[in-house]
Amino acid sequence: MSNLQAPTLPSEETTAPDTSYDLALLQLGRRLQADGYRFTTVTPLTHERNNAREENRKARSLRDIFGWNRPFETDLLPAAELEALLKTGVLRAHAGLWVSEVRWSSLDDLLFVHSSFPTVAHDSVFFGPDTYRFAQAIEEHLRTSPHPIKNAVDIGSGSGVGAILIGRARRDAQVLALDINPAALRYTAVNAALAGTENVSAWHSDILAGASGEFDLIVANPPYMQDTQQRAYRHGGGRLGSELSVRIVAQAINRLSVGGSLLLYTGAPSVDGVDLFLESARALVDMPNLAWTYREMDPDVFGEELETPTYAKAERIAAVVLTVTRTQ
Structure with a gap:
């Protein structure tokens, strides 16, 4: 193998700032797995149509937050988890609410993290x-x-x-x-x-x-x-x-x-x-x-x-x- 560079995945004990985001994602993925989270990712047009419905303007569940990428209110996540995810950049403020910067999709019994909806950035990571x-x-x-x-x-x-x-x-x-x-x-x-x-x-x-x-x-x-x-x-x-x-x-x-x-x-x-x-x-x-x-x-x-x-x-x-x- 030559001319290759591998990203470093942090261990549970790692606290270095440059690995905190990765560790936060890994911990979130394990939390979602433990909760039985499942989400099938659809085409961008179907995603847009679902989110455009009036009743879907705000999230009501973990699937809404991390699957449909809908804005959500503070009480939908425990305060400590919300604070930790905001600190590491997994979540961000959005029009007086919060929104996830990633999506989580199911494939059989596996979970995969990838880019949030809509995938418009040049470095977006697509799953669908x-x-x-x-x-x-x-x-x-x-x-x-x-x-x-x-x-x-x-x-x-x-x-x-x-x-x-x-x-x-x-x-x-x-x-x-x-x-x-x-x-x-x-x-x-x-x-x-x-x-x-x-x-x-x-x-x-x-x-x-x-x-x-x-x-x-x-x-x-x-x-x-x-x-x-x-x-x-x-x-x-x-x-x-x-x-x-x-x-x-x-x-x-x-x-x-x-x-x-x-x-x-x-x-x-x-x-x-x-x-x-x-x-x-x-x-x-x-x-x-x-x-x-x-x-x-x-x-x-x-x-x-x-x-x-x-x-x-x-x-x-x-x-x-x-x-x-x-x-x-």
Whole structure:
């Protein structure tokens, strides 16, 4: 491993100011787990529609505070907990009330911390319907692939879902969670500690540039929109957002062990019936030493983007899974 930098996750005894936020998140996650907290994160439009209802203008429960990100009054949290979360920056003042700076989402029995709603900052860490589909694809691969996994990597790990699912299912594997976003690495470290996956490490890297060696499993759920603001959590580059996904394919197929696989969940824009992502990726994976499959998990996602000038010529955006295995 080279040129990598790992964030430090504090222990319970750590009191240094630069780790207090991370520790506060870990303690909050454990508190929510103990309380049986669960929240399914929806699309931004559905989230907005729910919060716009008059009865939802203020929070009435922990789900409202940490799931729906609704403002809440002082009496909804114990005074000591409120004060501690305000001090560490997990909560902040908002129009005479309080609001959380993070969200907590459920995935089966796991909890993941990620950015608050709406995700508008350039370093936002996204979790939503794509995350659930990505998780389903990984879990299916882990159930059906006979290839042993000793070294795995999650490219653009975000909240760390891919790495943590692999780490929990394959306790003997060493799993890297790679991202260029420091906020994502911090959240991944917290989420890995909360999940008890000590074999998962969060590292700073642009795709695989900072990591060495071959991998038995590479997974990725990269940004795949062409975002006019080029926000890191959302922007997939040119070709209507498919450019980054193609770059990941190009790098990953050269870093697979024999029998190892790349599992890429991404968005595929179509113009005049042509899948722009598949058109580019096919040229990379149609090789004698590679076997690959391609399927649509959802034929129509982010349909509202078709109303924007950027996607004026697009027919649809599909959610797809490309699996590539090195055979020799």
